[in-house]
Amino acid sequence: MPDLVNVALKEWDLQINALLSGRQAFLLRKGGILESNNEFELEHPRFVFFPTVVHQDPRMVKPEFREGLRQVREEPDKVEIKAWGEVTKIFEVPAHEGRKKLELLSDMYIWDAPLLDMRFAYRPEKPLYLVVVRAFQLPRSVPLQNTLDYAGCKSWIPLAETDAIDVSGSRPALASDRLDAIIQRVRTAFAL
Numbered sequence: 001m002p003d004l005v006n007v008a009l010k011e012w013d014l015q016i017n018a019l020l021s022g023r024q025a026f027l028l029r030k031g032g033i034l035e036s037n038n039e040f041e042l043e044h045p046r047f048v049f050f051p052t053v054v055h056q057d058p059r060m061v062k063p064e065f066r067e068g069l070r071q072v073r074e075e076p077d078k079v080e081i082k083a084w085g086e087v088t089k090i091f092e093v094p095a096h097e098g099r100k101k102l103e104l105l106s107d108m109y110i111w112d113a114p115l116l117d118m119r120f121a122y123r124p125e126k127p128l129y130l131v132v133v134r135a136f137q138l139p140r141s142v143p144l145q146n147t148l149d150y151a152g153c154k155s156w157i158p159l160a161e162t163d164a165i166d167v168s169g170s171r172p173a174l175a176s177d178r179l180d181a182i183i184q185r186v187r188t189a190f191a192l
Contacts, residue, residue, distance in 0.1 A: 006164040008050035019135035027131040040090035060115035082141040085133040093128040104189040136170035
């Protein structure tokens with residue numbers, strides 16, 4: 001029986017690779033977070049990663065991750081879906097000294113200072129969330145036509161019924177105990 005996922009989150013190809021390699025287990029989000037029973041939830045707790053390349057900016061990632069970062073003027077006609085993610089925990093970045101607290105975790109993400117500045121400055125009245133995601137490598141990548149329905153600057157894209165991705169047989173990027181240790185480290189950094 002296939003295990004189909006029919007929603008995608010647009011994310012930099014570079015970040016998807018960092019998630020798949022286990023180098024990073026975080027996303028930064030503003031908006032799309034719901035609060036239910038004193039817990040934060042992402043709009044879609046399971047999703048495939050839809051790789052984007054147009055907005056990848058070398059200045060936004062640490063120098064050691066810039067190699068191989070390609071910048072293009074437009075997205076390709078076809079993308080390769082190679083991963084999916086499942087939200088394991090969401091932390092609101094503390095309003096007071098949030099930037100300093102995020103920097104305590106800097107060895108755990110590829111972002112550089114300009115990206116963090118941009119995330120904090122964008123819609124400053126809204127909280128910033130650190131989303132811990134367990135990434136999974138699909139058994140084989142799935143090519144998708146990058147149709148007009150999927151184009152544009154939006155985070156979430158519902159996939160056409162015929163484009164739903166079977167995630168059966170996927171391999172996690174991080175073992176459960178390593179993910180638990182990451183979550184504990186965030187709790188410590190955020191003094192929770």
